Amino acid sequence: MTIKILNAIIAVVGGVLGAIVLYWLLNKLAELLPGRWEDRVKPYLFLLPAVAAISLYLIYPAIQTLIYSFANKNSTAFVGFDNYTSLLKSQNFQNTLFNTLLWIIIVPAAVIVVGLLIATLADRLGPRGEKLSKTLIFLPMAIGAVSAGAIWKFVYAVRPPGQNQIGLFNGIFTGLGGDPVNWLQLSTLRFNSLLLMVMLLWMQAGFAMVLLSAAIKGVPTETLEAARLDGAAEGTIFFRIVVPQIRTTLITVFITVLIGVLKTFDIVYVMTNGRSKTNVIAVDFFNQLFTNRNNGNAAAIVVMLLIIMIPVLVFQVRQFRAEEAAR
């Protein structure tokens, strides 16, 4: 145990010192070059370590994964589109895709609605009440998905009829006279998936609230006053005046939550591991890789995930360029 701590300290000190020495050397190297060349080469030397890390950890593996997706389970022979066709034909994977689609449709919208509701309400409280309520709602962001799993297991837990219920939902439900329900196995209308989505909503609503609340505070008071003088109702003011002015932030929150949703792994893995029709694409990837030991299928699944993300990626890049042009 002390060895581990020592190793960590060595890693940090060595890593930081190593980086400093590396940049110093790169800089010295550039200064050896004749005048003009020094300025030409130096930017690339400053970028080199970061770009190397990104290439090694993201770009090269992404290309490699694309290649694996056309190969068999041990990546020893090419099989063409077999991984894709067999996945898309399988009932299980169709089910997984359908669930992922539900997550995409429901969660970002729900997070925005709840975040906006809380932001609007908290804005009407006094400073102390506002700060307290916002902190309480923001806090689940710091709690990781696995800890959230431990927390919510106690909400959804079930005991056989006749025994005392220890889960909050069943405690309330049986208290009202119902029979205990195994919530996480209740796949009718994908109710169990909805319950997992509630967990993500619980974790992310605070994030939406913080950004949206800041944006709402930025709406000029004059426009609100003018509308009030004209006799507009509060609802009209909100939808016709506030919402258009915080549009950019709404889009940002939507995109960010959407990206988070597509990568959702831990919640589903911890709570159900995809059983009872709750599987999503990121969990399926993990199980193909480790339970089925099938590199080909796993790679094909991530490539499909990547394809689903292309519209988001294009949007993101365009948004960035528009921002840069406005600078």
Next chain:
Amino acid sequence: MSGTQAVTATPVQLPEQSTSIGSRRNRKRKHDPTAKSPMWVRIVLGLICLAWVIPTFGLAVTSFRAKDDAATSGWWTIFTTPSNFTRLTLKNYSDVFSQTDMGEAFVNSIAITVPATIIPILIAAFAAYAFSFMQFPGRDLLLIVIVGLLVVPTQVALVPLLKIYGALGLNGTLPAVWLTHIGFGMPLAVYIIRNYMSTLPKEVIESAKIDGASHFQTFWRLILPMSTPVLASFAIFQFLWVWNDLLNALIFAGQNSPLPVSLNRLIGSEGQGWQLLTAGGLFTMIVPIIVFLSLQRYFVRGLTAGSVKG
């Protein structure tokens, strides 16, 4: 950024003064500032807050209940049955250390999180400096690639990385995990820090140049100190993200499992006792919650990092 940690990647337009939770504008925004907030607002918001807190509260209460109590009655009974309240105990916490590997997992978590948080900062800051203050061919293209990579799920990298680490004999070691986090966190680090640096006044650089300072000196003496707020907010992000990460730890950590992996094992073996799971869960959350509460301001500023206009 796999998992569920959210990170804003798109720049947002926000007023500068609203970068901390609950900050108020100087101007009064309510039509009648002396009026108290309406009762229904307080009731609705109070109910929402309650709904947000109760699940965590239930876990916290259960973590102090004896094994049999936790298995045979709901945590809320401590309020209805006084004997359940008086039997609360700290035993679960000592059991978590003696009967599970949570203590060792805590050390592993620290040994993974600290290097993964600190090492990328300098590397990303140098790259961000080049993007902000130097002219070179390919700059915009490279930047757009980095923005694009913010969206790419890190799962694309896992299978090839397993093979590379396997060839190097790194699988199942702590460096395998933190090196991966450094690589995966790099696009966000460069992006956030660059967004901040590009709002710093260009005159500072120009006058430093006139005084004969090299880029290296300007970076070290001027830009890096001026960028501390954004470096701090990236560090908090990365810390929370790495501490709570399950996927990469499951794949690369092997026997050296950090807290989320150990906690997940406890959740899987729930039959052996809910009370250990709850104590372990609370133990796992405590560090990120402390970090979060004490550095909340930087964290929120990081969320709106793209928006800080000079």
